Amino acid sequence: MAKKRRELPLLEAIEITDVAAEGKAIAKVGEWVVFVPLAAPGDVVDVQLSRKRKKFAEGRIVRFHRRSDLRTEPFCEHFGICGGCKWQHLPYAEQLKFKEKQVEDNLSRIGKVEVRERLPILSAEKTDCYRNKLEYTFSNRRWLTADEISVDGSPADMDGAGFHIPGMFDKVLDIRKCWLQDDITNRIRLSIKDFCLSHKGYPFFDLRKQEGLMRTLIIRTTSTGEVMAVVVFYEERPSLREELLDHLKDAFPEITSLMYVVNAKCNDTITDQDLVLYAGKDHITEEMEGLKFKIGPKSFFQTNSGQAYRLYCTVRDFAGLTGDETVYDLYTGTGTIALFLARKARKIVGIEYVAEAVDDARENARLNAVENVSFFAGDMKDILTAQFIDAHGRPDVIITDPPRAGMHDDVTDAILAAAPRRIVYVSCNPATQARDLSRLAKKYDIIKTQPVDMFPHTHHVENVALLELKH
Numbered sequence: 001m002a003k004k005r006r007e008l009p010l011l012e013a014i015e016i017t018d019v020a021a022e023g024k025a026i027a028k029v030g031e032w033v034v035f036v037p038l039a040a041p042g043d044v045v046d047v048q049l050s051r052k053r054k055k056f057a058e059g060r061i062v063r064f065h066r067r068s069d070l071r072t073e074p075f076c077e078h079f080g081i082c083g084g085c086k087w088q089h090l091p092y093a094e095q096l097k098f099k100e101k102q103v104e105d106n107l108s109r110i111g112k113v114e115v116r117e118r119l120p121i122l123s124a125e126k127t128d129c130y131r132n133k134l135e136y137t138f139s140n141r142r143w144l145t146a147d148e149i150s151v152d153g154s155p156a157d158m159d160g161a162g163f164h165i166p167g168m169f170d171k172v173l174d175i176r177k178c179w180l181q182d183d184i185t186n187r188i189r190l191s192i193k194d195f196c197l198s199h200k201g202y203p204f205f206d207l208r209k210q211e212g213l214m215r216t217l218i219i220r221t222t223s224t225g226e227v228m229a230v231v232v233f234y235e236e237r238p239s240l241r242e243e244l245l246d247h248l249k250d251a252f253p254e255i256t257s258l259m260y261v262v263n264a265k266c267n268d269t270i271t272d273q274d275l276v277l278y279a280g281k282d283h284i285t286e287e288m289e290g291l292k293f294k295i296g297p298k299s300f301f302q303t304n305s306g307q308a309y310r311l312y313c314t315v316r317d318f319a320g321l322t323g324d325e326t327v328y329d330l331y332t333g334t335g336t337i338a339l340f341l342a343r344k345a346r347k348i349v350g351i352e353y354v355a356e357a358v359d360d361a362r363e364n365a366r367l368n369a370v371e372n373v374s375f376f377a378g379d380m381k382d383i384l385t386a387q388f389i390d391a392h393g394r395p396d397v398i399i400t401d402p403p404r405a406g407m408h409d410d411v412t413d414a415i416l417a418a419a420p421r422r423i424v425y426v427s428c429n430p431a432t433q434a435r436d437l438s439r440l441a442k443k444y445d446i447i448k449t450q451p452v453d454m455f456p457h458t459h460h461v462e463n464v465a466l467l468e469l470k471h
Contacts (some may be wrong), residue, residue: 002260002296003267004189005231005359007049007052007095008051008052008059008434009049009052010046010047010048010049010193011027011029011034011046011047011048011049011059011267012060013045013046013065013248014029014034014038014044014045014046014047015042015043015044015046016025016036016039016041016042016043016045016068016370017041018041019041019098019104019459020035021036021102021106021431021459022459023040023086023087023458023459024036024037024039024212025037025038025040025041025174027047027143028357030057032054032055032056032057032183032271033055034047034056034057034058034059034432035056035058035059036058036059036060036061036437037060038060038061038080038087038089039061039091040067040068040070040071040089041068041070041296041340042063042066042067042068042069042070043061043064043066043067043068043071043073044065044066044365045062045063045064045065046061046062046063046065047059047060047061047062048060048062048312049100049190049194049238052184052251053436054235055316069092069230070090070091070094070225071089071293072088072089072090072091073086073089074089075088075128075179076088076123076178076179077178078173078175078178079138080270081143081145081165081173082162082163082165082173082175082368083163083164083165083166084134084163084178084180084458085179085180085356085456085457085458086184086457086458086459087457087458087459088302089223089416089455092123092127092456092457094386095453095456096121098119099118099451099453099461100451102120102459103430103449103451103461103463104118104463105123106388106430106431106433106434107430107434107437107449108371109434110434110435111434111435111437111438111441112438112440113434113435113437113438113446115320115443115446115447115448115449115465116445116446116447116448116451117185117447117448118448118449119448119449119450119451120451121451121453122219122307122311122314122450122452122453123454123463124304124307124450124452124454124456125306125308125457125464126189126456127327127457128179128180128327128456129179129180129181129183130180130304130306130456131180131181131304132181132220132221132222132223132286132305133181133218133219133220133221133301133303133305134178134180134185134218134219134301135182135216135217135218135219135268136161136162136163136175136189136216136218136219137161137162137163137164137172137192137205137215137216137264137268138159138160138161138172138204138205138212138214138215138216138217139159139160139161139170139171139204139205139206139207139274140158140159140197140203140204140205140206140212141158141170141171141207141208142158142159142162142170142171142172142173143160143165143168143171143172143173144161144233150288150456159174159193159197159204160172160173160174160175160315161174161189161190161204161214161217162174162175162178162202162313163175163178163462166330169207170207170208172207176190177191181219181221181318182221184219184221184227184247184252184254185219185221187252187398188220188227188229188248188252188255189217191247191248191251192214192217192231192244195244195247196214196244197264198391198417199243200303201213201237201240202214202244203299205234210234210266210352211234211343212234212235213233213234213235213237214233214234214265214268215232215233216231216232216263216268216410216443217229217230217231217233217236217271217411218230218297219433220284220295220297220306221284222284222285222286222287222412223286223287223305223422224284224285224286224287224451225254225258225305226256226284226285227252227255227256227257227284228255228256228257228258228259228283228284228295229248229252229259229262229271230259230260230261230270230297231244231245231248231255231259231260232261232262232263232270233260233261233262233391234262234263234264235262235264236262239259245258245278245279247259247293249278255279255280255283255284256280256281256284257279257281257284258275258277258279258280258361259275259277259278259282259297260275260276260277260278261274261275261276270297270298271356275297275298277356282296282297283295283299284304286291286301286305288298288305288308288309288312288336288340289309289340290363291339291340291368292367292368293339293364294360294363294364294365294367295334296360297345298356298359299334299357300333300334300336300354300357301333301334302454303324304454304455305453307452307453308336310452311426311452311454311464312337312340312461312471314452314464315328315340315341315399315424315464316340316341316344317335318422318424318448318450318464318466319341319344319397319399320397320398320422321341321345321423323343323344323346323396324346324396325345325346325347325396326345326347326348326349326392326393326394326396326397327341327345327347327348327349327395327396327398327399327425328348328349328350328351328395328398328399328418328420329341329348329349329350329351329399329401330351330380330384330395330398330399330400330401330402330411331351331352331353331380331401331402331403332350332351332352332357332358332361332375332401333354333357333361333363333401334360334361334364335350335352335358335361335362335365335373336364337401337426338350338361338373338375338399339361339364339365339368339370339373340371342372342373345372345397346372347372347374347393348372348374348375349373349374349375349392349395350371350373350374350375350376350377351375351376351377351378351380352375352376352377352382352416353377353378353379354377354381357377357378357400357434358375360374361373361375362375364385370456374392374433380402380407380411380412381408381410381414383412384410384414384415384416385414389414391420392417394418394420395418395420396420396421396422397420397421397422397423397424398415398418398422398423398424398425399426399429399449400415400421400423400424400425400426401425401426402427402432402436403427403428404428404432405432406427406429406432406433406436407432407436408434409450412439412440416439416443417466419443420469421469421470422466422467422468422469423444423464423465423466423467424438424464424465424467425437425440425464425465425467426462426463426464427462427463427464428460428462430451430461430463431438432466437465438465440467443469443470444467444468444469444470445467446465446466446467447466447468448465448466449463449465449466450463450464450465451463451464452464453462
C-alpha cells in the first residue's frame with residue numbers, strides 16, 4: 001500500500017513583511033522564512049504550505065485577514081493565473097523601490113563591494129504594451145477556472161490560445177486580452193482562434209499526445225509600426241495552411257512580414273527550423289537614433305525597445321568614449337550596443353556565442369554602413385584569449401552583457417589580464433553581476449551603478465555598473 005503523503009500545515013494570520021529577490025513576498029515564522037506569491041508587505045494572511053524545508057517554506061494565500069495598504073487593483077483579468085505580470089497588485093512606484101533594493105542587497109550581501117555612487121532606477125515610460133515580442137501556444141486542453149471545474153462535466157470549449165501556466169507544461173491559459181504588447185497582437189491571435197474554430201480541420205495541439213495542427217504563434221512589432229507574424233504548425237497540411245494564411249494576409253494589412261514553419265519536434269523552439277516567407281518581407285526593422293536594426297524571426301533583440309534605448313544611452317554615457325578607443329563588446333548578440341557606440345569609438349570588436357546572431361550583427365553593420373566594427377562567433381572563454389587580444393589590440397574599454405549565469409571565471413581572468421581602463425557591465429541578474437564584480441574588484445573600483453526597469457510588473461531588473469582601473 002502506498003504511503004500517504006503527509007499534509008503540510010496551514011499557517012494562520014501571518015504578516016507579510018518584505019519582497020524577496022525572485023518576486024515572491026516573504027514572512028518570518030519562527031526560524032522559517034516563508035515565501036508567498038501574489039502577496040504584498042502589510043498583508044495578514046493564512047498560508048497553506050506547499051513545500052517545507054529546515055529553514056524555509058513556500059505556500060499560497062488561502063485567506064486574507066487584512067489587505068495591505070500598498071495593494072492596488074490589477075488591471076489584467078488574467079492576473080493571478082497567468083505568470084507574466086506577478087506584481088500588478090503593487091503600485092508601480094513600490095515595484096521600483098523593491099527593484100532598487102534588490103540591486104543594492106545583491107551588491108552588498110553577495111558581492112560585498114563598495115559602490116561610490118548608486119543612481120536611482122530608470123523607470124519605464126510605458127508600463128503596459130511595452131514588449132515587442134510575444135509567443136502564444138494553441139492547446140486543445142486549456143486551463144479551467146475554479147468555477148468551470150465546479151460544474152459537472154467538462155466544458156465543450158476546451159480549445160485555447162495563450163500562455164503556459166507556470167510549472168505545468170501541458171496547461172495553457174486561454175488569453176482574452178494581454179496587456180504586454182500592442183493590441184494588434186490580441187486581434188491577430190483572436191482572429192486565428194476564431195477562424196480555426198469556425199472551419200473544419202484545424203485541431204489545436206495536444207501537448208501530451210503530440211498531435212494536432214495549430215501549435216504556436218509568434219508576433220514581433222517595432223516602434224516604426226512594422227509587424228511580423230510567424231504561425232507554427234505541427235503537421236504538413238498545405239491547403240489548410242494556405243487558407244489560414246490567406247485569411248491573415250487579407251484581414252491584417254498591418255502585417256508586413258507573414259511567415260510560417262512546420263515544427264514536428266517535441267519542443268517548441270524554432271531556432272533549428274527552416275522558416276518560410278508567405279507574404280511581405282522576411283524581416284522587420286527597428287530604428288534607434290537613425291540606426292536601423294534588421295530583425296528576423298530568430299533574431300535576438302531587447303524585448304522592450306523604449307527601455308533598451310535608455311539602457312544603451314546609459315552604457316554610452318558610462319563608457320565615456322572620445323573617439324580614439326578600442327572597445328570590446330562581449331556577448332554582443334546582434335551587435336546592437338556595438339553599433340550604437342561605433343560613432344564614438346575608433347574600433348569595436350564584438351564577440352558572441354550564437355553564430356546566427358553574429359550573422360545578424362554583420363548584416364546590421366552593412367545596413368548602416370558602419371565599418372569600424374568586427375564580429376566573432378564562439379564561446380567567450382575560448383575566444384577572449386591573450387592571443388586574440390594581441391591580434392585585435394588591447395581594449396581601452398570593455399562592454400560586457402552576459403546571460404543570467406554571468407561570466408565564466410576564465411572570462412573574468414581574461415578581462416583582468418587585458419586591464420582596460422574602463423568596464424561597463426550590463427546585467428539582467430544582479431546576483432551573478434555582484435559575484436563577478438567581486439572578482440573584478442581586485443583591480444577595479446566600482447564608480448557607479450544604474451538600475452534600469454525593462455519589465456514593469458515583474459521582479460526582473462537590469463543593472464549597469466561602471467568600473468575603472470585602480471591607480
